[in-house]
Structures are given as structure tokens and as C-alpha cells.
Amino acid sequence: MKRYDFIIAGGGMAGLSLAYYLSQSPLRDRSILILDKENKSRNDRTWCFWEEQPGPFEPILYRKWNTVEFFGTTYQGLLDIGTYQYKMLRGIDFYDHLKHHLAQFPSIEIRQATVNRVKDTPQGGFVIADDEPYMADYVFDSTHALKLDQPENHNLLQHFKGWTITTEKPCFDPTRPCMMDFRVEQHNDCRFVYILPFDERTALVEYTIFNDQLLSDEEYETALRGYIDRFLDTGTYTIQEKEFGVIPMSDEPTTERAGRHVVRIGTSGGYTKPSTGYTFQRTQRYLHEIVQNLVRNGKPKRRKSWFRQGFKMYMDSVLLNVLQYHRHPADDVFTRLYQNNAPAQIFRFLDEDTTFAEDLKIMTTVPMGAFTIAAFDVIRKRVIRAYPDGIRPRNKHWLPGKA
Numbered sequence: 001m002k003r004y005d006f007i008i009a010g011g012g013m014a015g016l017s018l019a020y021y022l023s024q025s026p027l028r029d030r031s032i033l034i035l036d037k038e039n040k041s042r043n044d045r046t047w048c049f050w051e052e053q054p055g056p057f058e059p060i061l062y063r064k065w066n067t068v069e070f071f072g073t074t075y076q077g078l079l080d081i082g083t084y085q086y087k088m089l090r091g092i093d094f095y096d097h098l099k100h101h102l103a104q105f106p107s108i109e110i111r112q113a114t115v116n117r118v119k120d121t122p123q124g125g126f127v128i129a130d131d132e133p134y135m136a137d138y139v140f141d142s143t144h145a146l147k148l149d150q151p152e153n154h155n156l157l158q159h160f161k162g163w164t165i166t167t168e169k170p171c172f173d174p175t176r177p178c179m180m181d182f183r184v185e186q187h188n189d190c191r192f193v194y195i196l197p198f199d200e201r202t203a204l205v206e207y208t209i210f211n212d213q214l215l216s217d218e219e220y221e222t223a224l225r226g227y228i229d230r231f232l233d234t235g236t237y238t239i240q241e242k243e244f245g246v247i248p249m250s251d252e253p254t255t256e257r258a259g260r261h262v263v264r265i266g267t268s269g270g271y272t273k274p275s276t277g278y279t280f281q282r283t284q285r286y287l288h289e290i291v292q293n294l295v296r297n298g299k300p301k302r303r304k305s306w307f308r309q310g311f312k313m314y315m316d317s318v319l320l321n322v323l324q325y326h327r328h329p330a331d332d333v334f335t336r337l338y339q340n341n342a343p344a345q346i347f348r349f350l351d352e353d354t355t356f357a358e359d360l361k362i363m364t365t366v367p368m369g370a371f372t373i374a375a376f377d378v379i380r381k382r383v384i385r386a387y388p389d390g391i392r393p394r395n396k397h398w399l400p401g402k403a
Contacts, residue, residue, distance in 0.1 A: 003135045004031040009115045010142035011036030014266030016098040021291040035129045037114040043092035047280040050084045060097045063088045068179040072335030082344035115143045120259025142266035152385040154320035156249040158277035161220035162206030168235030170200035182331035190330030247277040251317045275316040321374035328370035340365035
């Protein structure tokens with residue numbers, strides 16, 4: 001059985017990003033094995049995110065913009081995103097770039113294999129992939145799936161289908177992507193379209209839903225056709241590429257440190273923001289910190305503020321509660337957030353860079369009745385989660401009528 005310093009179980013965005021940060025650190029000469037069932041040779045997804053400064057993958061960005069459009073219930077137009085840029089990164093460009101970069105390091109091995117098992121043992125992290133055993137000082141696992149089946153949690157899905165289309169008429173403004181367009185039938189969900197224009201005749205048009213039920217292929221495609229026919233003066237158009245994805249939006253408790261030698265990363269480790277499904281930037285931030293701590297003290301840990309992280313997670317749960325139980329129309333919730341706050345401040349809020357006072361100020365701009373009910377319901381659910389058998393007195397003398 002071959003032993004490595006680090007094994008990365010799952011070679012998607014999180015796994016390859018971790019390998020990248022390791023390769024940029026003094027740990028670059030350690031033996032590293034990346035295991036993934038796919039060879040990542042197709043453009044299977046698109047990541048969009050915002051940054052104020054150039055990031056580590058700036059050279060391979062497909063597009064970036066200085067402003068974005070928003071179409072809500074009572075506001076539509078450009079959002080002033082301040083010093084932020086809205087950025088688009090194609091999956092295939094990310095995979096090709098990272099594989100080419102990592103190939104320069106003889107100590108880093110990429111192997112195509114299905115991870116069957118990850119286990120913590122006294123000797124190290126143990127992995128079985130395609131029935132072959134491996135051992136490492138640390139295993140970083142992005143293959144662990146969330147259960148999404150506990151009623152005391154909020155379990156929604158962000159699911160989307162997108163078409164990259166080429167149009168007969170020049171109907172896109174390459175300088176103005178649309179981040180959210182709620183001018184689609186909501187069906188008591190949160191549904192919107194976003195548009196990423198590449199030039200006047202080419203764009204990615206994506207239909208996105210937040211709820212707990214996937215649609216049939218025909219339902220997604222009917223919605224896309226209807227939006228294009230209604231809002232875009234395309235003339236005829238051809239579909240160049242299709243993409244489909246599902247991201248969990250859940251406050252299910254996750255365990256980043258699954259054992260002494262096993263660390264969960266990516267969605268498996270709770271890196272996906274529950275209330276929005278945003279994952280890319282949080283993953284980059286968290287993995288960079290893990291590698292920094294590995295270099296400093298040999299431990300793959302992140303610093304966590306109990307109060308700060310707990311409050312941010314509580315706010316995520318409150319928004320999920322509003323969405324899951326349809327306490328207020330979702331399109332109006334997001335419209336109020338962007339209309340009543342500086343959009344750049346909302347970006348900071350979603351990146352969890354705002355202070356406690358700033359968070360409270362932002363929360364006063366949402367429908368207070370619906371969010372107050374949700375806030376109390378989240379507390380109720382957390383009590384049930386903490387005490388599934390009910391709150392019982394520890395001592396019989398605590399019972400009413402007992403001395």
C-alpha cells in the first residue's frame with residue numbers, strides 16, 4: 001500500500017484548488033495524490049463571483065465586468081458595484097489551467113479513479129479508490145455527500161440549466177451582464193434568469209431555481225425558450241453549449257474535521273453558503289487559510305470565531321426558512337436587499353465581510369414580519385435538533401412540586 005503526505009479525494013474545483021495552493025507553498029515538494037473519477041475534459045460548469053482585487057485565476061477568466069443589471073419587483077437597471085468586478089470562469093479553462101500547472105511538480109500525481117471509501121485510522125487517512133488502498137498523513141475529502149433529509153434542517157436546492165446561444169441579431173451588450181432577472185413566473189419559488197454576454201450575438205442564458213424539487217428537462221427548456229422569445233430580440237438562434245447543475249442550499253451541520261487525519265473540503269466541508277449556493281470564493285478563501293496553517297504549524301485548521309460564524313449561519317438559516325416556507329415572495333426579498341442597500345455592501349454581506357452592526361442594518365431592509373417569524377422558527381428547529389427527545393430535567397428535584 002503506497003503512502004503519501006497528502007491525498008486529495010475528489011479532483012473538482014475544491015480538490016484542484018487545494019493542490020494549487022499547496023504547490024504555491026513550501027509544501028510543494030510533499031507527495032500529493034489527487035483522485036477523481038472523471039478526467040475533467042469538458043466544460044461542465046461556469047463559476048461567477050465578484051472580487052475587488054485580482055485573484056489567483058485572473059489570467060484564465062473568460063470575462064469580467066464593472067457593472068451588472070438587475071430586474072426585480074420594484075427596481076430594474078444597473079447596480080453600482082463600486083470597486084468590485086463581476087467575474088466569469090469557465091470550468092474547462094480552470095481544469096486545463098490547473099492540470100497544466102500541477103504537471104510541473106513531480107511530487108503531485110493525478111489519478112483517474114472512483115473513491116470508494118475514506119476513513120480515519122490511527123496510522124493516517126485511509127482511502128480505497130477502484131479497490132486500491134492508499135494511506136496519507138492527511139486526506140482532504142470533497143466526495144462526502146450531505147444527507148439533506150433531516151426535517152429539523154432547511155434543505156433546498158439551487159438547480160439551473162443554461163444555454164450558450166449565438167443569435168441572428170446583435171441583441172446583447174457585452175458590457176452589461178444580468179445578474180438576476182426575476183421577470184419570469186415564480187411558481188411560489190425563487191426563480192430568475194441570468195445572462196452572461198460574450199459579444200453582441202453570444203451569451204450564456206441560464207434559468208435558476210431555489211426550491212426542493214428538480215424539474216424535467218423539458219420544463220427547464222420551456223422556461224428558457226419562453227424567456228428568450230419574450231425578452232431577447234434574437235431573431236433565430238442556435239444553442240452552442242448546454243450546462244446543468246444542482247447545488248445544495250442547506251444548513252445541515254457539516255463536519256470539516258472528520259477525524260484526526262481526514263479533512264472535508266468544498267461542499268462536503270460546509271464551504272457552500274447555505275442561503276445563496278455561492279461556493280467558489282468561499283472555497284478559495286478557506287483552502288488558502290488551511291494551507292497557511294499547514295505551513296505554520298503542520299495542522300490543517302481554520303480559525304473560526306464562534307460568535308461571528310454562528311451568527312452568519314443563523315442569518316443563512318433565517319433566509320432559508322423564509323424561502324422554504326414561502327413566508328414572503330423571494331423576488332421581492334432580493335429586490336429590497338439590492339434596492340435599499342449599496343450593492344457593493346450586499347456583496348460584502350454575502351462574502352461574510354460585514355460587521356455585526358452592518359449585518360443588523362442590512363436585515364432591517366427585508367420584510368420584517370416574515371423574517372421575524374422565520375427567526376423564531378429557526379430557534380425552534382435548533383432546539384429540536386439539539387434535544388431530539390425533548391428537553392428533560394437532569395435531576396428529579398427540578399420537577400414541579402418536588403422539594
